Amino acid sequence: MSSMSRDGCIDYRDALIMKRLSEFSYVLLVTGGKGGVGKSTIASTAALILSQSSNRTGLLDLDLNGPSACLLLGVDESPMEAEDGLIPPSVGGVKVMSVDLFAKGRPLPLTGGAKEEVVKEMMALTSFGRLDYLVVDTPPGTGDELLTITRLTKQVGGAIVVTTSSPLSISVARRVIEILGSMNYRIIGVVENMSRGEDDSLSRRLAAEAGVESLGAIPFDAEIMVGGGKKGPEKLLSTVFARSLREKLRKAGLKVV
Ligand SMILES: Nc1ncnc2c1ncn2[C@@H]1O[C@H](COP(=O)(O)OP(=O)(O)OP(=O)(O)O)[C@@H](O)[C@H]1O
Ligand SMILES: [Mg+2]
Numbered sequence: 001m002s003s004m005s006r007d008g009c010i011d012y013r014d015a016l017i018m019k020r021l022s023e024f025s026y027v028l029l030v031t032g033g034k035g036g037v038g039k040s041t042i043a044s045t046a047a048l049i050l051s052q053s054s055n056r057t058g059l060l061d062l063d064l065n066g067p068s069a070c071l072l073l074g075v076d077e078s079p080m081e082a083e084d085g086l087i088p089p090s091v092g093g094v095k096v097m098s099v100d101l102f103a104k105g106r107p108l109p110l111t112g113g114a115k116e117e118v119v120k121e122m123m124a125l126t127s128f129g130r131l132d133y134l135v136v137d138t139p140p141g142t143g144d145e146l147l148t149i150t151r152l153t154k155q156v157g158g159a160i161v162v163t164t165s166s167p168l169s170i171s172v173a174r175r176v177i178e179i180l181g182s183m184n185y186r187i188i189g190v191v192e193n194m195s196r197g198e199d200d201s202l203s204r205r206l207a208a209e210a211g212v213e214s215l216g217a218i219p220f221d222a223e224i225m226v227g228g229g230k231k232g233p234e235k236l237l238s239t240v241f242a243r244s245l246r247e248k249l250r251k252a253g254l255k256v257v
Contacts, residue, residue, distance in 0.1 A: 013124040017152060020123060024058075024134045027153040028188075028254070031180075032162035033172035035140035038193035039162050040068035041224060042245060043137035046160075048073075048233050049246050051093035053257045055132035058088065061098035062149055063139040064110050064118055070100040074232060078102075085127035092233030094135075097126045115144040123152060132255065142179050150185045158188040160215070160252065163203055165192055170202050177210045188252045189213035194220045215248040 021027075028050075030043035044059060051057040061069035070076065075096050077089035088095040099108055099118065110118060128134060136153075138146050150157070159180055163173035173190065180187055187210075192203035195217035207214035221241040236242060249256045 011120075013120050016124045017120065020126070020128070021153065021156060023129060024131045024156055026133050026254075027157035028133055028135045029138065029149065029153070029157055029159040029185075030135065030162060031138040031146060031159055031176055032169075033140065033142060033176040034163065034169040037162050037164050037169055038218075039140075040072060040137050041241070042160070042162055042191065042193065042218075043135050044069050044072040045236055045242050045245055046249060047094045047096075047133070047135040048092045048237055049242065049249060049256055050133045050135065050254065052237060053255060055255055056130060057093065058095040058097070058126075058128040058131045058134045060122065060126070060134060060136045061096070061100070062119060062122070062136055062145045064099050064108055064115055064145060065139060067098045067100035067103070069096055069098045069137055072236075075101070076104075079126075082127060085125050087127050092237075094233075095128050095131075097122060097128070112144060116148045119145055119148040120152075123149075142176060146176075146179075147183075150180060150183050154183065154185055158186040158252075160188050161190045161212075162193050163190060163206070164194050165196075165200060165202055165217075167202065170206050173203075174206055174210065177206075177212065181210070187212045189215040189248075191215045191248055192217040194218070196220050213252070215251050218244045218248065 030039050032039050047057050047059040061067050073091045075091050079086040079088050088097040163169045190207040192200045200217040204214045223239045224241045
């Protein structure tokens with residue numbers, strides 16, 4: 001099946017993307033709308049946890065303007081070119097694909113339609129192979145990256161919506177939930193991140209009003225901010241943050257030991 005691209009031509013990447021998608025058992029979208037709420041940290045750590053639980057796992061970093069996965073996980077190898085596409089480098093058993101593997105810290109001034117093109121290129125060209133989980137990190141906002149990936153992965157995907165307890169973050173998360181809902185995208189649950197132990201009633205109320213599950217709160221954990229990717233996957237996995245996230249993933253029904 002091929003669709004029309006923006007210039008009115010048939011887009012032959014669609015068939016390749018469908019083939020890639022058929023190799024993934026589940027696509028876990030980590031989103032939330034508001035910037036800086038912990039989407040990338042949660043996506044990267046969730047990928048490590050899933051891999052540690054014997055799942056074949058990939059991480060697709062779709063933050064094209066501010067990619068974080070490579071820095072968070074300490075990945076600096078380049079993808080390998082093979083007949084079947086680009087083989088992503090692995091860390092902690094997770095195959096990582098990000099524009100930063102090519103941009104190497106330089107900015108990518110992409111806008112609008114160009115972003116949709118890059119998302120489709122990444123989906124078409126990356127040879128993740130068979131995966132139990134493809135975790136997708138999304139940028140802040142509800143722009144082209146989020147809309148393109150939700151459209152592509154609707155049949156095999158579920159989203160975790162990340163927010164903090166701040167009313168501002170909650171209001172943006174509500175809009176994200178509405179957009180995902182209007183696209184019939186499955187929402188696994190809402191996670192409140194960086195909780196300081198106060199009551200999590202705002203995120204719970206958001207989940208209840210939207211008719212989705214509340215997965216609870218992940219505590220603020222100063223440990224994860226120290227050292228970034230240089231700490232390595234083991235250090236990241238041993239944090240209070242990771243222990244709490246593991247529990248949320250289990251609650252969401254993901255295969256986590
Ligand atoms: N539970 C937590 N406790 C303490 N710090 C945290 C926690 N979760 C995330 N952080 C920190 O918050 C900052 C923002 O996290 P992160 O980059 O993952 O957010 P983001 O939602 O992906 O941001 P952006 O919208 O810019 O992509 C980072 O410095 C990260 O280390
Ligand atoms: Mg991010």
